[in-house]
Amino acid sequence: MQTHEYPGFPTDLQAPFTVLMTQAKGRSLIHETIFEGRLFYTDKLTLMGADIIMCDPHRVIVEGGTKLRGKKLESPDLRAGMALIIAGLCAEGETIIDNIYQIERGYAQVVPRLKNIGAKIEKISG
Known part of the structure; x- marks a missing residue:
């Protein structure tokens, strides 16, 4: 998968598709x-059990079919944070994903919307 400007594959979908590739x-x-x-967020997926090799700042190799394990992580940014939710x-x-503010600034009502489609997810303040 290679990102490109329109009409190519959008860079904004790269992180969720990287999670998909782990499965x-x-x-x-x-x-x-x-x-x-x-x-750079892929190191967090590796902590969850993903088999990812960073070749350089622009390329990673993902070995699929790995089981991911829950972890406590911090959302580094909007797109990576949403990918971490999907991985979770x-x-x-x-x-547990800290710094959810990063995600909510781009995905309004993300927790209720995911709950509406059957996700087991909750927001804990504190």
């Missing part, structure tokens, strides 16, 4: 051509 069978190469450092929903066990 798909086989090996995937993700090539982020738009933004430097946009793949795929993971076994509890995932």
Whole structure:
């Protein structure tokens, strides 16, 4: 998968698709051509059990079919934070994501909307 400006694959979908690739069978190469450092969140997926190798700041290799485990993580930004929510929903066990403000500034009412489609998710203030 390679990101490009329109009409190519949108960089904003790269993070959620990277999570998807952790669950798909086989090996995937993700090539982020738009933004430097946009793949740095993948270290958090690795903490959850994903098999990801960072080749350079623009490319990672994802070995699919891995089981993700819940972890306590911090959302580094909007897009990566949403990817961590998706990973948490795929993971076994509890995932806690701090700094949800980063996610909510781009995804209004994300927790209620995910609950409406059956996600086991809650927002804890404090």
